[in-house]
Structures are given as C-alpha cells and as structure tokens.
Amino acid sequence: MLLDKNTKVLVQGLGKDGSFQAKKSMEYGTNVVACVHPNRNGQFFENKIPYFETVNEAINETGANAGVIYVPAPFATDAIIEQIDAGLDLIVCINEGIPVHDMVKVKSYLKGKKTKLIGPNCPGIISPELKIKIGIIPGDICNVGNVGVVSRSGTLTYEAISQIGDAGFGQSLCVGIGGDPIHGTSFIDALEFFEQDKNTNSIVLIGEIGGTKEQQAAEFIKKNIHKPVVFTIAGTTAPKGKRMGHAGAVISGKMGLASEKIKKLENSGAHYADDPSKIGETLTRLIKY
Amino acid sequence: MNLHEYQSRNLLNKFSINFPKGEVGSTPNEIYQIVKKFNSEVVVKAQIHSGGRGKAGGVKICKTAVDAKKFASELIGKRIVTTHTDSDGVIVEKLLVTELTNIKKEIYLSIVIDPDIESPVMIASSEGGMDIEKIAEDSPEKIIKIVFDSVLGLKPYQIRRVTNSLGIPKNSIPEFYNLVNNLYKAFIETDSTLIEINPLVIDENENLIPLDCKINIDDDSQFRQKAIFELRDKNQENPMETRAKDFDLAYVKLDKGNVGCMVNGAGLAMATMDVTTKSGCFPANFLDVGGSTDKEKIKEAFRILVSDKKVEYLLINLFAGIARADLIAEGVVEAAKETSFNLPIIICMRGTNSGVGFKIFNDSTLDIHIADNLGHAAELLASVSSGN
DSSP: OOSOTTOOEEEEOOSHHHHHHHHHHHHHTOOEEEEEOTTOTTOEETTTEEEESSHHHHHHHHOOOEEEEOOOHHHHHHHHHHHHHTTOSEEEEOOOOOOHHHHHHHHHHHTTOSOEEEOSSSOEEEETTTTEEEESOOGGGOOEEEEEEEESOSHHHHHHHHHHHHTTOOEEEEEEOOSSSSOSSOHHHHHHHHHHOTTOOEEEEEEESSSSHHHHHHHHHHHHOOSOEEEEEETTTOOTTOOOSSGGGOOOSGGGSHHHHHHHHHHTTOEEOSSGGGHHHHHHHHOOO | OBOOHHHHHHHHHTTTOOOSSEEEESSHHHHHHHHHHHTSOEEEEEOOSOSOTTTTTOEEEESSHHHHHHHHHHHTTOEEOOTTSOTTOEEOOOEEEEEOOOOSEEEEEEEEEETTTTEEEEEEESSTTSOHHHHHHHOGGGEEEEEOBTTTBOOHHHHHHHHHHHTOOGGGHHHHHHHHHHHHHHHHHTTEEEEEEEEEEEOTTOOEEEOOEEEEEOGGGGGGOHHHHTTOOGGGSOHHHHHHHHTTOEEEEOSSOSEEEEESSHHHHHHHHHHHHHTTOOBSEEEEOOSSOOHHHHHHHHHHHHTSTTOOEEEEEEEESSSOHHHHHHHHHHHHHHTTOOSOEEEEEEETTHHHHHHHHHHSSSOEEEESSHHHHHHHHHHHHTTO
C-alpha cells in the first residue's frame, strides 16, 4: 500500500509554500506528526506539530513513516537522500528545479532500498477515501470513488480529477509522478498498484510529449492490466525541440512524439481521450453504471 | 542553456580536450587579422545557437584573409534561418576562425542523459559529420551506446568493445579512451545535458581531432554553475522569451497562431494549446505562469501576450491551487486597462478564490466569456472566432 490509516507524515521545508500546504493537508485529514526545518528545534508548527533539526530525530520521536519535501531546489537533493537514508516508506518531493545529474544519483542510491519516491516536480498523492493527501492536490476537487489517476502533470491532473467528478465518478487514488525526465515512481509502479487495488475499477493515465515512459506504460498495460484504462497525451500540437515548461517535455526524436505514444497506448487496449477536455466523456462511455 | 561553439571549445579545453587552433572575431577587420596571423587556409564559422548552419550558408572555407573578410562582412549582423530556427532566424555577431584539418575519417560522439536508463550514455557512430537523428532512423545498427555507471565511470573494456565498429585505429585507442573519459568528466562537472563532438576527425597520422562541438547545460543547475551561466547570450534568444524568463515565466513563442494562452502548469498549458487547435484556432504561445504566482507576474505575462500582434483572442485557463484566482483576475484587469486591450477573452478559472475572481472580471469593461470547463472554453473560442 502507498497510503493507509497508519500513514504518519513528516514535512521537510516549511517556508511560505510548505507551511501553506502542510496546513491544507492537515485540514484535509492527513496525520502530520513532525516538521523538519533548520533552527526551529523546540518550536511547534500550528502550535501542535513539533519541529526537528533532522529527519532521524523526527522519526525517532514521532514514528513518522512518510515524508514530503518542500525544500528549495539547491537543498532538495540532500533532503531526498536524507529521507531515503532514514528509511521512510514513502517520500513525496514536490519541488521543481532539481538538476538532472542529481536525480541520476538519487535513483542509483534508491536501488535495493524499500523506500518509494514520488516526484520530484509533482503534485503528490491523495486518497479521498482515507482522507490523506501528501502534496498539493486540492482536496475539495476529489470525490471518493473507484478511478485511479496517474499523471506526469500538476494542474492537468486537477483538470482530469474535476472531469472525473463532473462525469459522476470519484477517485480511489491520484498519483502525480512528476514532469522531470528522471523521477521516482513510474507509470508502471502506479499501474501495478491500481491493478491490485480492490478499490480501483478503472484507470486514467495522463501522459505528455517527450521521453518514452508512455510507451513503457503501454507495454505493461498490454501484458498486465485487466482494468479499463483511459488516457490522454498533452502536447500533441507542440513544436519540435522546444522545452515546454516541463524539462521532460522536449520532443527529441521520433519516440518522444505524441503520435508514437498514442499509437502504442491504443495498441495496448487503452482508450484515447483525443483531446484533454474529453477525459470524463471517454470514461463515461467506457463504464456502464 | 545553449553555449556557442567557441564557448564550448574553451570549456572543454579546461578538461584537456584540444581543438584545432581557433580564434573568435566580431568585425570583418578582426577576422582579416586573425587569418593573416594564421597564414593558412581556414574555416570561418558563424557562432549561432542552432544546428544546420552549414547548409544555411554560415560556414565557409577561405583561402585568403581577403576572402574571409568578405565572408565576414556579408554575415556579421545578418540573421541566419536554419532548419532548426523559426522563420526570424538568429543573429550572427561572432565568427570562429579555425585552421583547416585534413580528414581521413569522421566519427560522431556525444554524451547525453538517457531518461530510460537513468544514466549518462555515450552515443557514437562511424558515420560522423552527418545528422545523427537521420542515422538513428535510417541505420540504427550504426549507433553505438556506452552506459556510464555513476560509481564506476568509464571502464577501458567499454572502449575496447566499440573501437572496432567505430573504425578507431589500434594505435589511437588509448587516446580515444582519454578523450571519452575527459568528455565524461566535463559532462558531470558542468551539469551538461548534452556534449556533442561532431565530427571527431581521424587524420592521416591517426590523430584524433575534435572539429566541432556543442554543449547544452541543465537550466536547473544555474545555482551551482554560476560561471557557466555568465556565458548566456541573450541575443540568440527570442526577446519575448527572454523577457518572460526574467519574470520566471515559462513562455515559448509559436510560429503561427492567433490565440494568446495564459495557463498555470506546464501540462495544462500544453493541453490548452491542444484544445485551442481542436477548436479551429491556433495557439500563439505556450505560457506557464507557475504555481505561486503574484499580480505583478500576471501583469507582465499579459503584456508579453498582447505584444504579439498576431493575437486576436486570449484564453486564460487557471486551476488555482497555491495561486489565488482573485489576484490573477486583478492582474489581468489592470494590465488590460494599461494596454487598452479590448479583444475577446475566454476565461476558464477553477480553484482558490475563483468566485471573487469572476466578480472582478464581470465588473470590468472587458469583453469576457466565462467557460465552466476546458471543453466549454474550446466551444466558446470556436464560436467567438467564427463570429457567432
């Protein structure tokens, strides 16, 4: 399980955005047990959550088993490594702007460890049923339901969630895996989870131009996924070779093209929402009440 | 960030990678003096942030200093349009003069980060001097890959494995190993996302000579690569994109298009471009105003959008999470007043304080069309643009 009722969250980096989001998570229902921020030892966040200097201290004192990172990019790699080293089960890194060379090292360090990393440059993860969110997905747009959502994007994930809601459905779990070329949890990890999860009846996958992660997802869907999958690919009209905000979204070479991804995913049996405003509509057509 | 060829050469020099003798000049007279000094046949190359400059007339072999001066006076200050640039092209401000090299064989060599393997890889081909993407498509068997392990780095056996198929002479193998090893060091230490040597020449004496090089640096490494980022040449960038960057806005100007798009989030911004195209219009730009955006940033984004004279409609699509919709609305209304903007604006706005945001728009005198969702925004755009 990625999240369950025993999930105890540690927040690292409580600047303006981190504090705002930590508060929102607590209001949603997330069990935030510890904060890690330099030079605040002995103080309390929102008058109740203790601050610690290091992740190890925080875990020892509070039993935290999941971490979220809102640390500025120059220090974020150190925070990820610190949390992996401390042995957390789940780490969500919201920050963008981590150098790609650092992510090569992080992924190499992660090998053989039990920790699951989501992100960086992602909106995080939310379970409407458990009322737990780690990250920045707005809780009020989610409904309890049976659609699993996995996406490389942030706000486009919110768009998908709200379309699913408008179509009369809700979400079992939403995972934003992040827009960087090298990231932790992949489409495949999320798909594998959704296939096994008894609360998930169908899956929405949101891809983007650039890289070949969607093609890998397609291979996996073909072989292993028996639940219906709806997908869309953002950037079908993007010009070649230009970086569209997400570092991962440069179309370089034929493999990164939207058309390649769409072909492979349709071949895998997944259903294409041929424009990003038709995710809800495509899902409705697929699922009979 | 892209570097010029001469900057890339200087950078790689620090890693013991040596190119043929070369010097940069920015006036025809300087070029004349350099060639005089070299006292040999030379290659004169336009320094621009684009591939395909040879085919576009940006490279010339010159026999005399007078030839070189004439070529320089034709080129400096002109814009070159290549297959990699937009129709405006890029300006030539500097020329690199290098000695002519005798060529027996040309090899392609580069190091990139392969997101699938999640490691740096060397890509090489015995078909040097050509468009590597074309080789990859036409004869993928001629592309050779070496994966660098982040702990082990480059091992000699990896080089021995590929020298045969690359056609590296036996005597040159140690030199080739050193070259690749040095390139890898440079790649790591400069936070590069691409270092390309094309071609790497083998001359008649079996020396390895890199002729042309290209380096891209990871934009996200600026905080620790300050010296390299000093080399940024803003004149090679689209001025509107540069202006946007200064305000921390991710903006890409698109070649054709009549709909200015303002969106928060890169994925949603791309989706908005796609939906705009489906509606029968064309997006004029990609613009991601980011997460924690403020009023000043929105106003600047608006000014950038409307400074594009091709824009006939605006599409604002925001899913406010961290950002507040009311502040964004205030920013748009103020900037519209300031620029006397009176064209139709389609607005799709969800999330934090969007109710207040709608009120601000409705109270303004702007030509506002409110959409309930992304699909509805596309419908409104289609009907407004067709005059219905």
